Amino acid sequence: MSTANERRALRWLERTTAQYDSDLNRAILRALKTIAERADLDKVGALLAENDVRGAARAFLDAGTPAAQIILRGELAKLVMTTAGQTMRGDAAVLTGRAVVQTSVGSEALAQAVERLTTDYFPAIFEQTQAVLERAMADGLRSGMNPRSVAREVRQFVGMTEHDYNIVSSYELALRSGDYTNALGRELRDARFDGTLRTAREAGTTLTDEQIAQMTGRYGERLVSWRAETWSRTLTLNAAREGNLVGWRDAAAIAGVDEGQLVKTWVTTLDGRERPEHHDADGITVPVDQPFPVDGGVMVPGQGVYNCRCTFTVAILPEGKLAAKKFLQSPERNARGAREDYTYRTTRPTRRD
Numbered sequence: 001m002s003t004a005n006e007r008r009a010l011r012w013l014e015r016t017t018a019q020y021d022s023d024l025n026r027a028i029l030r031a032l033k034t035i036a037e038r039a040d041l042d043k044v045g046a047l048l049a050e051n052d053v054r055g056a057a058r059a060f061l062d063a064g065t066p067a068a069q070i071i072l073r074g075e076l077a078k079l080v081m082t083t084a085g086q087t088m089r090g091d092a093a094v095l096t097g098r099a100v101v102q103t104s105v106g107s108e109a110l111a112q113a114v115e116r117l118t119t120d121y122f123p124a125i126f127e128q129t130q131a132v133l134e135r136a137m138a139d140g141l142r143s144g145m146n147p148r149s150v151a152r153e154v155r156q157f158v159g160m161t162e163h164d165y166n167i168v169s170s171y172e173l174a175l176r177s178g179d180y181t182n183a184l185g186r187e188l189r190d191a192r193f194d195g196t197l198r199t200a201r202e203a204g205t206t207l208t209d210e211q212i213a214q215m216t217g218r219y220g221e222r223l224v225s226w227r228a229e230t231w232s233r234t235l236t237l238n239a240a241r242e243g244n245l246v247g248w249r250d251a252a253a254i255a256g257v258d259e260g261q262l263v264k265t266w267v268t269t270l271d272g273r274e275r276p277e278h279h280d281a282d283g284i285t286v287p288v289d290q291p292f293p294v295d296g297g298v299m300v301p302g303q304g305v306y307n308c309r310c311t312f313t314v315a316i317l318p319e320g321k322l323a324a325k326k327f328l329q330s331p332e333r334n335a336r337g338a339r340e341d342y343t344y345r346t347t348r349p350t351r352r353d
Contacts, residue, residue, distance in 0.1 A: 005313050006267045013311045016086075016240045017233065020079055024239070025232035027075035031068035032159040032224065035129070038064030041151045048137060048147035057133040060154070065126060072122065076235065077114050080243040084110065087247025109249040113242035120304040121235060128161045135165055156217060159224040168223060172216045175207055183215075188226060190218035234306045241300040241311060248288060248314045261317045262288035266301055269309040278310050288314060 039060045047056035084107075136157045140150035157165060171189075174182040180201040184194060193215050200207060207215075245264070252259050268274050268282035278301070281294040291297035292312075295305060302308030 006265075009267055009311050009313050010269055010309075013237065013240055013309070016083060017236045020082070020240070021229075021232055021236045024075055024079065024236050025228055027071055028228045028232050028235075029159075029225070031071045032228065034068045034071065035061060035064035036155040036158045038067065039151070039155065041148065044151035045148035048141060048150055051141070053134050053137045053141070056137055056151070057130050060133055060151070061126060061130055069118070069122060073114060073118055076117050076239050077110070079236065079239040080110060080113050080117075080246060083240045083243025084247035084250065087244050088251045107246065107250050109246040113239075113246050116299060116303065117235065117238060117242060120238070121231070125231065129158055131162055132157050132160045132165045135162065156220050159227055160220070161227065164223050164227055168216060168220045171219050172212060175212045175215055178204075178206060186219065188219060188222040190215065190222065193218070230306070234302075234308075237308065238300065238302055241302060244312070244314075245288070245300055252316075257316060259289055260287065262314055263317055264288045264292075264312045264314050266292055266294065267311050267313055268301075274310070275305075275308070278308065281310070 040063050044056045044060050047053075047059055133154055136154040137150055140153060141147070145153070157168075160168070171183060171186060174180070178200075180197045183189060184197050184201075193211075196207075196211065199205075248262060248264075249259060251257075252262055263285050264287075265283060265285040266278075266281045268278050270279065270282060277294060281292065281301070284292055284294065286292055291299050292301065294301070295303065298304065301310035301312055
């Protein structure tokens, strides 16, 4: 059975994610819009005229990406600071005996957390966008579009993954081939066009190019919004966990607690939907400033992966190795064993509630 502290930690993570997810979602959409609007279409078109698709995709991103990164870093830093403050006023204050309203903007732990978040996720987001732009540009040129028109049209694909691009392409194909039943079955379609599609299906008529462009454009917009929601939930989960870690480390420093006495324990949401490696990670306990030996070594659960619902708890060990081992072996901690490097492992029965 999980402890009350662990259950509370999982509830806090879910509640915090629900509270701040929309803020980060808006920031992501604003960042994507910035990239699309700041693209130098003349430069992109000129490169496409030379058939330099990769160079054109890079040029498209170069103009707006720095500003987009500033938007995202700012929102992430704000979220990490907010959740760090919650921790410092909550559990950390109880255990360290000193409450602090907020972590410092100059906190080293805060800077490390934001850097981990940007390093883990920003490259993937922007690399996926570049790959989609390259495909869209190449497809546009092959269809005979003017290079300048291609540069303008690909703005709609900013924020998509290649999988998303395939979905949009298949939707457009369904519209062009008259497979309206397929199009009507798409969850992300714009229902305002349903009447037009049903009429065309019943009459056996084809859609105009303008209608197809409108329907495909709206479908793509809704898909980008859905993708942004996926990214924002993952980033919010990780920013909350990072903020929790920052709060503990900064609270300990301010209260004069030796950071070497802090340990963190991995807590998995065990409901049958967890990743196998995270199921096995439940209960691993390591020093707070060291990575968990999971997913290649991560400072907080979920780092670098998507939609992970795991979290962690923190405890202050009594001084001395023997006392620390006894503390972790207590029924409240439900732990056993200690290696020389102070990595501990809890013993919990396998459960799938």
